[in-house]
Amino acid sequence: MSDPSSPPRRGLGRAVDLGFRGLEALLVAILGVMIVLVFGNVVLRYGFDSGITVAEEVSRVLFVWLIFLGSVVVMRQKGHLGVDMFLAPLPKVGRWLCRIVTDVLSLGCCVVLAVGAWDQALLNAENLLPVSELPTGWVYASALVAGVGLSLLILADLVDLIRSGPHGEVIEPNVAEGVS
Template identity: 60%
Template sequence: MIGRLADRAFSLAEWLLVLALGAMVIMVFGNVVLRYAFDSGITVSDELSRLLFVWLTFLGAVVVLRQGGHLGFDLVTNALPKAGRRVCRIVSDLLMLLCCGVFLWGAWAQAAMNMGNLAPVSGVPLGWTYAAAVVAGAGLGLVALADLAAALAGREPPARDMEGEAGA
């Protein structure tokens, strides 16, 4: 049940990434056409594109972590026996949780501090830009926590092919 809920949440996140990228392309391309063809433009498109880019980056990091697509170095751990790989995985997950906690704490403080600061053109609170880091810190922490629970239960991580996709 929780696995299906997580799959749906990540599917929604992927669609949000697609929509954000599409909106950015339309706004930036439209603005370029308006500036060169009509000597005008939509001033708010720059700020909104920047905001969407930040969200795209941070939310994308969470989705890629779940898919196992982040750059990794596993030469040493692959040479270890199964118990050694499990210990390294647990230590790695604990360190990731620590980093996510520090990151989340700082991002929360920045988001709260900047909610009163407004973007000059759109009027959007700048705290919404930092809120992307809050969502990413929580999401990355939840993915690491799920992997830690799987490692403690003795389950192997899903096999990955050369593209970083989960194997069957």
Template identity: 45%
Template sequence: MRVWIDGICKAIEALLAACLAVMVVLVFGNVVLRYGFNSGITVSEEVSRWLFIWITFLGAVVALKENSHLGVDMVVSKLPPAGRKFCLVASHGVMLYILWLLADGSLSQIEINREVTAPVTGASMAIIYLASLVFAVGAAVLLLGNLLRVVTGRLSDDELITIQESEEAAVLAQVLPPASAAGREAGSQGGAR
């Protein structure tokens, strides 16, 4: 299952890079045309806005998979493994409920906006709300996978904290081994006081 999820996330990352490249070309091209030639690409702003929405939601799925979302783990990191498991299960339960609300609202908005067309492209406005539905489904799959790993005992004690305290800690965790990153983070916090 992890292999499938890793493959899907790699595909999403490639799609995100392509969307970002299209956004850059459209926006930069539109600026050059507007200021240099007093014209422009009429669909540029609308398509760029839609791509930005999709990049945000798809990027959140990848960040959830990589445990890159920022949060406060000050209390959870001090708990024993049983307490960490309880907090993980409780937080995932709350997130799954919120994702269900998001999916339900997205489905309603897709239905409402199915026949509404965008002013420039004429495409259905339901495309915008489809992004939040895709996020809700993708994030729910990841959270349910984590819960399954907790129940079956395949989640290590290090993986019980699924957030990063700070961006610096996330970078250090990727570069240094876990013991070195924790020691360096504690040292940098001690020096800042």
């Protein structure tokens, strides 16, 4: 999410902001559907001795999508946990180099995640979940979407880091105060 105190962005930056707002709205909708399905199923089970047979399975699939899509939103907000115990004592050039190394390693992990998820999605495209009969490839597709989204965000961060150079502004990872 962009800083509310900054001037409005134009062009591609504005489109990205709108895309992430849409993604956040989708996450809220997914969570809402999950709540309705699970709560409705509980009420029906204990109140009326019946239930929605697909509720548990669909909720599980939606939960997986919620987690993977949420990780992309949190990455953009720089909200993932970071440890600065080793980074803090380094000079600015050392912090810059460490950030580049960690971004390259993170990018590699996200590419491996995306490639593996792609393979699994294709492999399981014909397999159906037992109750809802949704293709199990859809579950793996969530990891593919997250892997691609995270890779793009890390790549943009890496480009900004390299452009700023070792003496430019190095954005530190978000770390809770007093934690070491």
